[in-house]
Amino acid sequence: MNPITPIINGMAITFKHMFLKPVTLQYPTERPKVAARFRGLHALNVSHDKAKCVACYLCPTVCPAKCITVEAGEDANHDKFATVYEIDMLRCIFCGYCVEACPVDAVRMTGEFELANYDRKDFIYSKERLLEKK
Amino acid sequence: MVNLTIDDKQVTAPKTATIYDAAKLNGIKIPILCHDKKLKPFGACRMCLVEVEQMKGRQIPACTTPVTEGMIIRTSTPDIVKARKMVLELLLLNHPLDCPVCDKSGDCDLQNLTYEYKVNSNRFKDEKFNHEIDYNNPLIERDMNRCVLCGKCARICDEIVSFGALTFIDRGIETKIGCEFDDALNCEFCGSCISVCPVGSLLARPFKHKARFWALTKHTSVCGYCGTGCNLTLGVKDNKVLTTIYDENQGFHKGQLCVRGRFGYQFINSTKRLTTPLVKKNNRLVEASWDEALEIVAARLKGGSDVAALATARLTNEELALFKKLLLEDVGTKNFDHAAGYAHAALTEGFARSFGTSASSATIPDIQKSDFLLVIKTDAYETHPVVGFEINMAVKNNGVKLSILSDKKGKLSKLPDAVTLVHRPGSEVAVLNAIAKIILDEKLADGSAEAIPGFAELGQALAAFDADTVATQSGLAAADIKKLAAGYAAADKGLILFPVGQAYAGHTADLASAAANLALLTGNYGKEGCGVLCLSEKNNSQGAVDMGFYAQDGGLNGLQILEACTNGGVKTLFIAGENPLTSYPDRNKVKAALEAVEFLVVSELFLTETAAMADVVLPVCSFAEKEGTFTSTDRRVQFFKPAIRKGAQIRTDFEVFSGLVKCLGGQAPASPAALFGEIAAVTPGYQGLSHVSLRKDGAFAAVSMTPAFVVPKAVAPVAAEQGKLALVIGSALYHSGTLSQYGEGPMHVCQEGYIEVSRSDAAAGKITENDLVTVSSASGSIQLKAKVSLRIPAGVAFAPYHFSNTPVTAIWAGQPVTMVTVSK
Numbered sequence A: 001m002n003p004i005t006p007i008i009n010g011m012a013i014t015f016k017h018m019f020l021k022p023v024t025l026q027y028p029t030e031r032p033k034v035a036a037r038f039r040g041l042h043a044l045n046v047s048h049d050k051a052k053c054v055a056c057y058l059c060p061t062v063c064p065a066k067c068i069t070v071e072a073g074e075d076a077n078h079d080k081f082a083t084v085y086e087i088d089m090l091r092c093i094f095c096g097y098c099v100e101a102c103p104v105d106a107v108r109m110t111g112e113f114e115l116a117n118y119d120r121k122d123f124i125y126s127k128e129r130l131l132e133k134k
Numbered sequence B: 001m002v003n004l005t006i007d008d009k010q011v012t013a014p015k016t017a018t019i020y021d022a023a024k025l026n027g028i029k030i031p032i033l034c035h036d037k038k039l040k041p042f043g044a045c046r047m048c049l050v051e052v053e054q055m056k057g058r059q060i061p062a063c064t065t066p067v068t069e070g071m072i073i074r075t076s077t078p079d080i081v082k083a084r085k086m087v088l089e090l091l092l093l094n095h096p097l098d099c100p101v102c103d104k105s106g107d108c109d110l111q112n113l114t115y116e117y118k119v120n121s122n123r124f125k126d127e128k129f130n131h132e133i134d135y136n137n138p139l140i141e142r143d144m145n146r147c148v149l150c151g152k153c154a155r156i157c158d159e160i161v162s163f164g165a166l167t168f169i170d171r172g173i174e175t176k177i178g179c180e181f182d183d184a185l186n187c188e189f190c191g192s193c194i195s196v197c198p199v200g201s202l203l204a205r206p207f208k209h210k211a212r213f214w215a216l217t218k219h220t221s222v223c224g225y226c227g228t229g230c231n232l233t234l235g236v237k238d239n240k241v242l243t244t245i246y247d248e249n250q251g252f253h254k255g256q257l258c259v260r261g262r263f264g265y266q267f268i269n270s271t272k273r274l275t276t277p278l279v280k281k282n283n284r285l286v287e288a289s290w291d292e293a294l295e296i297v298a299a300r301l302k303g304g305s306d307v308a309a310l311a312t313a314r315l316t317n318e319e320l321a322l323f324k325k326l327l328l329e330d331v332g333t334k335n336f337d338h339a340a341g342y343a344h345a346a347l348t349e350g351f352a353r354s355f356g357t358s359a360s361s362a363t364i365p366d367i368q369k370s371d372f373l374l375v376i377k378t379d380a381y382e383t384h385p386v387v388g389f390e391i392n393m394a395v396k397n398n399g400v401k402l403s404i405l406s407d408k409k410g411k412l413s414k415l416p417d418a419v420t421l422v423h424r425p426g427s428e429v430a431v432l433n434a435i436a437k438i439i440l441d442e443k444l445a446d447g448s449a450e451a452i453p454g455f456a457e458l459g460q461a462l463a464a465f466d467a468d469t470v471a472t473q474s475g476l477a478a479a480d481i482k483k484l485a486a487g488y489a490a491a492d493k494g495l496i497l498f499p500v501g502q503a504y505a506g507h508t509a510d511l512a513s514a515a516a517n518l519a520l521l522t523g524n525y526g527k528e529g530c531g532v533l534c535l536s537e538k539n540n541s542q543g544a545v546d547m548g549f550y551a552q553d554g555g556l557n558g559l560q561i562l563e564a565c566t567n568g569g570v571k572t573l574f575i576a577g578e579n580p581l582t583s584y585p586d587r588n589k590v591k592a593a594l595e596a597v598e599f600l601v602v603s604e605l606f607l608t609e610t611a612a613m614a615d616v617v618l619p620v621c622s623f624a625e626k627e628g629t630f631t632s633t634d635r636r637v638q639f640f641k642p643a644i645r646k647g648a649q650i651r652t653d654f655e656v657f658s659g660l661v662k663c664l665g666g667q668a669p670a671s672p673a674a675l676f677g678e679i680a681a682v683t684p685g686y687q688g689l690s691h692v693s694l695r696k697d698g699a700f701a702a703v704s705m706t707p708a709f710v711v712p713k714a715v716a717p718v719a720a721e722q723g724k725l726a727l728v729i730g731s732a733l734y735h736s737g738t739l740s741q742y743g744e745g746p747m748h749v750c751q752e753g754y755i756e757v758s759r760s761d762a763a764a765g766k767i768t769e770n771d772l773v774t775v776s777s778a779s780g781s782i783q784l785k786a787k788v789s790l791r792i793p794a795g796v797a798f799a800p801y802h803f804s805n806t807p808v809t810a811i812w813a814g815q816p817v818t819m820v821t822v823s824k
C-alpha cells in the first residue's frame, strides 16, 4: 500500500466529522440526560409531612461503605423516627443497597451527580439536606 | 435411659426427657416458640410438632411428650413443615408488621422462624389486634399486639420469680397477657419476663430504640452489685453499655437477673462520672493532672500508722490485695478495713471460730439440693434476689421445706407451706440458741457432734436459753420454736441462710456462730445440700475477706478508724469507693470524722457526698472498664474482662495503687493477672486458680473446715417503749449499697428512702401511704415517706439505707434495733 493512503483516509474521516453532530457535551451549559435508574445523591422520601424513615437501621447495616449514620428516637406519639440520618458522600460507593434494603421505601437515589464541594464536612449530608430534595 | 429413633438416627435419652430434650441432646433441632428449658412444659404454640410412628403418624408436640422406649420420631417430614408453616401463618395473621420499629428485631424467635420457614404470604385474612400499649412503665414496655400467647412471661413470673404479676386475661380471641384487673404493672421489675418473651411484646424501656440487637457487641461480665455473683452479658455499642442481654446458658442462674443486675447498668456510662482527678485548692476542688494528684497523695501516705484506709468490697480481688500491700508494706499501717468493720464479722470472726474458715460451708447450688431451708430474715430475698429465685424453685419444684426466722414477713413467707416465725427484732440469736438447746435436750443431735470441741461447754452455756424463756423474750410460741428445731434436726439435708451487710448490724459473729452450732449439732455441713450460707452484701465481699482486707493484728477496724480521725489518731484517710456518709452508721459522727481528718483521699466513680469533702478525688473505673476477679458469696471466683474502654483521664484502682506503690519506692506488680498468681499461691482454697483457668466459667475456691462449738452471746432484747417503734434497717429489693443510686433503672422504681410501718401503728398515728413522716431517734431525726404494710408486725418499722437524699444513717447509730418515734 502506498504509505500516503492511510493519512488520506484519516484526513477523510476527520473532514467527515466536521459535518456530523458532535458527541461531546458542552457541560455545564449543556446538561446530560440522566437515566431514571441512575444512582446519584440520596433523598429521603416524605409522607404526611414527615420523613418516611422509621430508623430501622437496615440501610446502615447493609451499607458496604459504612457511610450511613442513623440514630433512633421516640416521638410524642411513641413512634420511632430518625433523630439523626447522615450519609458521608465521600465514602458512598453509590451501590444503591440502602435503597433496596429499606422496608418502608424511605430512601431513594436521585439523578443529582454534581456533588463536588470545597470542604470535607460539606460531604456529610444531614437529614435536613437529604430531605430538601423532594 | 431409653432408646429411640429420631430422624433415622438411633439415640438414647434419659427417662424423664421429652422428645424435644432427647432431640436437642443428640444435636437434632426442633423449632420451639413457647418452650423454655427453665420452665415446665406448656405446649401452647405447636411449633414443635413431630410425627411419632407408633401414634399412627399423628403430629404431636415434642416439648410436652415424654420419650418412651422404641419411639420412632420424624422431625421434619413435608407434612410437618407444612403444619409448622400454618402455625406461623396463623400467628402472623394478627401480628403487626412492626419489625422495622420493634426492638426485638434481630433477636426475635417469630422473625427467625418466619424466615427459616419462608412464610412470605398468608392464606388467611383477619384484623390486627388493637390493644392499648403500655408506654408509661419506666422499665417494661408492654405491647400485647405483638404477643403470641406463649405464656412464658406469666410462667417465669410464677415459677421462678414467684411474683405472679402477669397472667392471661380475657377469653378466646380477646385473650391477652395482663396484670390483675388489667392494671399497670407494678412488680419486682426483675425483667425475667422480658428475657423470655420470644417476640417484642415485652421490652426493656430504658433500651428503647437505643440500638439494634445485631449492632451490639456482647461482653460477658460479672454483676457488680450483690454477692450472688450473677453473670451478665453487656450489650455494648460505640463504647457505651446500652443494655444487658439475656443468655439462658449463662451461670448457675441460667441468665436470670434481678432488677439491679438487669436495669442498673446506667451508672457505667453516666454523665455524672468523674472524668479527671480533683485536688482541693482554696477550699475548692479543681481539676488536676494524675501526676500532681498522686504526688500529693503519696506525700501524705508517708505517715505510717497515722494513715488509715476504708475500701468498698466492690473492688476486685487484685485491687484489694494490692491496696493491702500498699498499706502494709509501703505505707506501714495496719489500719484498714471494709464493710464498716462489722458487716464481715460473721465470716471473719463467726465462721472463723465455728468452722475454722472465714467462708460459708454451702454454695448457692446447694439450695436446690437441700430438703430443709432455714432462712434468717426475709431480707435474704431483697439483698440477694437471684438466691431468692433459687429458694423459690427449691420450694415450688423440689418440695423443699422452708422455715423463716425473721422480724417481719416478706416475700419468702408467701411461698407454699413456708413457715415464718416473726420474732421481736434483735432476738434471732436467742432463738437460734434455744433451737440448739432443744436439739440437745431432745437428743436430736447427730452422733458426730459429740466429738467436736466445745460440745460439753455448749450444753452448759445454753442452759439459759430454754424454749419458754426465749419464747417470751422473742414474742414467739415455744411450740413453734420446738417444731422448727425438730424439723431442722430431722432433715437429711438442712441449709441455713442469712444475709449480712452494712445495714444488718445485728448479723454479727454471734449470729453466724449460733447458726453454725445448729449445723454442727445436726451434722448438716460439709455435704451436698447442707451447711450455713452467709449471704454477703457486695459483689466482692467474700473476696475482700479472702484477701484479708480487714483489721487484723491490732489494726483499727472500720468504726475505730473514724473515731481515730475525730480524735486525731489518724491524720490521712484513704477511702476507696465507699460512701460512709450514707453507708456507715451515725452520719453525724462520720461527718465529724471526715471533717476532722487532716487529709482525705477518695477514689470514686462519682462525686459522692464523701468525695465532695475530700482533699484529693481520684476518678476510677467501674467493673465494666477493668479486668480482675470477684469472689461471690459462695466463694465462686470469677474472672471478667473490660467491656468498654475507660475514659482518657480515668484509671483503675489497680493502676492508682500501683502508681502509689511506685511513688513510695516499692515494687508494683506487672498486671492484675500476675498479682492474681501471687494471690492464688497464698490464699487458702485459691491454689491452682489463674486468670486463664477462670476465663470461661470461674471456679469454686475450696473450703476446708475444722468445726468447733462456740457459745454465741445473745444481746438483751431492746425494751419496748410506749409510743416508740423498733426500727430495723435493711436493704430494699431495688438497690444494693449506695451504687445503685446511679443506676437509672433502680431509681425509676425506688427513688428515695421510706419507712414501712404496720397497719395498726399507721392507724394509731393516722399515717397513710406516702405521707411524709418525721422519724426521730436518740441520734437525730429525718423525714421519710411512709409505707403502710401488712408484712410488718405492730411495734416494728423498717427502713432501707442506700439513699443519699434520705440517709437513714442520720437516725441510726449502728444498733441492731433503734427505738424511734414516727409522727406526721
Ligand code: SF4
Pocket (backbone or CB within 6 Å): A059, A062, A063, A064, A065, A066, A067, A068, A087, A091, A092, A093, A094, A095, A096, A097, A098, A099
Ligand atoms: S449507595 Fe451503597 S455505599 Fe452509598 S449509602 Fe447506600 S448502601 Fe451505602
Ligand code: SF4
Pocket (backbone or CB within 6 Å): A052, A053, A054, A055, A056, A057, A058, A059, A060, A070, A082, A098, A101, A102, A103, A104, A105, A106, A107, B100
Ligand atoms: S432502611 Fe429505610 S427506614 Fe430503615 S433506617 Fe434506612 S431509610 Fe430509614
Ligand code: SF4
Pocket (backbone or CB within 6 Å): B140, B153, B156, B157, B161, B163, B164, B165, B166, B187, B188, B189, B190, B191, B192, B193, B194
Ligand atoms: S419483671 Fe419480673 S416480677 Fe415483673 S412481671 Fe416480669 S417476671 Fe414478673
Ligand code: SF4
Pocket (backbone or CB within 6 Å): B146, B147, B148, B149, B150, B151, B152, B153, B154, B177, B193, B196, B197, B198, B199, B201, B202
Ligand atoms: S408477652 Fe411475650 S412471653 Fe408473654 S405470652 Fe406474649 S409473647 Fe409470650
Ligand code: SF4
Pocket (backbone or CB within 6 Å): B223, B224, B225, B226, B227, B228, B229, B230, B256, B257, B258, B259, B260, B261, B262, B384, B385, B386, B387, B736
Ligand atoms: S445484684 Fe445480685 S442478684 Fe442481682 S443480678 Fe447482680 S449479682 Fe445477681
Ligand code: FES
Pocket (backbone or CB within 6 Å): B031, B032, B033, B034, B035, B042, B043, B044, B045, B046, B047, B048, B049, B061, B062, B063, B064
Ligand atoms: S414449643 Fe412445643 S408447643 Fe410450643
